[in-house]
Amino acid sequence: MRVHSGRRNLALVLWFVAFGVTSAATTSAADQWDALQLQGREIVPGTRSKFPFIPDRSFEASYLNMPVFVARGENPGPTLCLTAGIHGDELNGVEIARRLFAKIDPQELRGTLIALPSINAEGVRTGNRYLSDRRDLNRAFPGRSGGSVASIIAHAVFTIVQSHCDALVDLHTASNQRANLPQIRADLSDPVIRDLAINFGIGIVVAGSGPDGSLRRESAKAGIPAIIYEAGEPFRFQEDEIERGVQGVENVMAYLGMTERVNQETSDARIYEGSRWIRATFGHGGFFFPTAKLGDTVETGDSLGHIVDPLTDASIEVISPIAGVIIGMAVPQPVLSGYALFNVAWHETD
Ligand SMILES: [Zn+2]
Numbered sequence: 176m177r178v179h180s181g182r183r184n185l186a187l188v189l190w191f192v193a194f195g196v197t198s199a200a201t202t203s204a205a206d207q208w209d210a211l212q213l214q215g216r217e218i219v220p221g222t223r224s225k226f227p228f229i230p231d232r233s234f235e236a237s238y239l240n241m242p243v244f245v246a247r248g249e250n251p252g253p254t255l256c257l258t259a260g261i262h263g264d265e266l267n268g269v270e271i272a273r274r275l276f277a278k279i280d281p282q283e284l285r286g287t288l289i290a291l292p293s294i295n296a297e298g299v300r301t302g303n304r305y306l307s308d309r310r311d312l313n314r315a316f317p318g319r320s321g322g323s324v325a326s327i328i329a330h331a332v333f334t335i336v337q338s339h340c341d342a343l344v345d346l347h348t349a350s351n352q353r354a355n356l357p358q359i360r361a362d363l364s365d366p367v368i369r370d371l372a373i374n375f376g377i378g379i380v381v382a383g384s385g386p387d388g389s390l391r392r393e394s395a396k397a398g399i400p401a402i403i404y405e406a407g408e409p410f411r412f413q414e415d416e417i418e419r420g421v422q423g424v425e426n427v428m429a430y431l432g433m434t435e436r437v438n439q440e441t442s443d444a445r446i447y448e449g450s451r452w453i454r455a456t457f458g459h460g461g462f463f464f465p466t467a468k469l470g471d472t473v474e475t476g477d478s479l480g481h482i483v484d485p486l487t488d489a490s491i492e493v494i495s496p497i498a499g500v501i502i503g504m505a506v507p508q509p510v511l512s513g514y515a516l517f518n519v520a521w522h523e524t525d
Contacts (some may be wrong), residue, residue, distance in 0.1 A: 208251040211287055213339070214243060221249035223281045228291075228331070238297060238307060238324050239331060244272070244290040246279045252286025252433050256340035257337045257383040257424060258332070258390060259291070261313045261347070263298015263305070264409040268346025269418035271404075278421075286433045289339055294332060302410055304351065314388035317397070329390075336394055342371055342431065343394050343401040344424055348409050348416070353515070355503045357406035357419050360385065362392075363446065368400045374430035375402065375423040376441030379502060381520050382448050408506075447520035450502060453483060459491045460511040467517065479517055482510065497521050 210219040210452075218224050223246035229239050241260075257275065259268030272292035279288055293299045293310055306312055310325035317337075318329025329463065336343060349355040361372035362384040372380045385392040385403070394401035404423055406416035429436035455463070465480035467473060479493045493516055503518030 181261060188223075208438065211245065211339075213245060213289070213335070216245075218245045218247040220247050221281050222247055223276075223279060225276075232522050235399070235495050239328060241291060241296040242276075244276045244288075244292060245372055246276065246281045246288040248284030248286050248433065249282050250285045251286070253341040253429065253431050254287040254339050255287060255428060255431060255433065256335065256343045257290040257292070257342065257346065257422075258294060258336075260293040260295050260299045261345065261390060261431040262350070262409070263301070263303045264351070265304070265346075265348040266299070266412055267348050267407045267416045267420065268404070269293050269299055270412050270417050271346055271390035271424065274417065275421045275424050278425075283435075284433060285313075286341075287339070288428070289335065289434070291332060291335070294328065313390060314386065316388050316390045316393040324487070333393065333397075336390070336399060337378050337397055340394070340399050342374075342427070343391070343399055344371075344427060345391050345401060345403045346420060347403055347405045348407045349405070349503055351409060352508055353503060353505050354408045354469060355405045355518075356501070357404070357416055358502050358520075359402050359404055359423075360391075361402040361502070362395055363397065365400065368395060368402060371400050371427060371430075372402045373444040373446075374426055375404065376426040376444075377419050377423045378442035378445055379500070379520065380444050380446045380503065381450050382446070383450070387494055396480065405503075445500075447499065448522040448524055450499075450518050450520040451497060452503075452515040453479070453493065453517045453519060454497060455493075455512055455514045455516060456491070456508050457512045459484075460514070461489075461491070461509070462507075463493075463505060463510045463514075463516060463518070464507055465493075465504060467501055467504070468502055469504060473501060474498045493517070495519060499523075 210217045228241045259272045272290045308324045315325035315329040317333040318326040358379040359372045363369045363382040391401040407413040461482040461484040467479040498520040499521035
């Protein structure tokens with residue numbers, strides 16, 4: 176059985192007690208509210224700052240030259256961390272973090288927002304999902320101070336997360352040639368994480384603790400409640416997915432007592448136990464033409480599209496083996512056997 180809580184979950188709960196509903200500026204915690212020290216900088220209460228992760232501009236250190244955005248609230252409260260661009264081609268999250276931060280008024284903020292909006296900074300500039308050493312950064316956490324570039328960056332980021340974050344939202348999109356319905360993914364067996372996921376307020380929540388070495392999974396293991404917002408496609412900015420993400424983070428901040436709740440619609444959570452990829456079956460590669468769309472509810476046996484073999488003109492229907500909702504899918508393209516076509520979230524629960 177997984178052991179819950181850890182230090183951060185407890186810290187978050189204590190912040191709720193002290194600051195969650197009413198301002199408690201006269202408590203002892205408030206007396207200790209002071210400048211935040213981060214990466215050699217000092218961010219005093221009521222101010223915000225953007226600065227490079229490290230001032231070292233050498234060839235060797237350039238891969239750590241990611242931007243850091245910090246807003247230190249005038250009043251005490253929890254620290255929410257936002258991470259994006261771990262996969263350099265996933266741009267929606269990069270813009271969500273920028274747009275959200277631009278809206279923050281540190282004079283009105285309770286607590287601290289730390290955003291690392293472009294963690295694979297080189298990948299964001301060049302449209303590269305992976306690092307310059309061709310590794311997937313989101314399998315390298317918690318990392319270590321030596322070793323590959325991936326493990327060095329992971330370690331640098333994870334050190335900030337462990338030292339400062341009471342909760343974490345990691346922003347992603349689908350991978351190459353695929354699209355995701357806006358959704359939250361989270362380890363719902365942890366009640367603190369579950370509440371964060373539901374209070375993001377955008378509807379679909381899919382259970383799962385994430386792969387080994389992902390920032391979300393390793394943060395949760397270290398006792399820092401973490402969720403992922405997944406929305407849209409890589410390589411582009413998508414207005415609806417970005418705006419929904421900004422709203423979701425604002426909802427989380429209000430839930431944590433960092434801001435007043437603004438008047439905006441939140442969707443009731445639709446919680447799914449898991450998801451499963453439907454793939455092109457063996458020997459049936461060809462040109463993929465979907466008919467089902469993101470967000471469609473499907474039943475077992477439904478046709479979701481077809482794959483045409485361009486040499487024989489044989490057409491194979493893609494049949495859903497399960498009932499659920501389509502939360503991710505491939506765009507129309509040539510596909511080979513085993514290629515992941517549709518991601519179906521299954522078993523909606525209460
Ligand atoms: Zn990603």
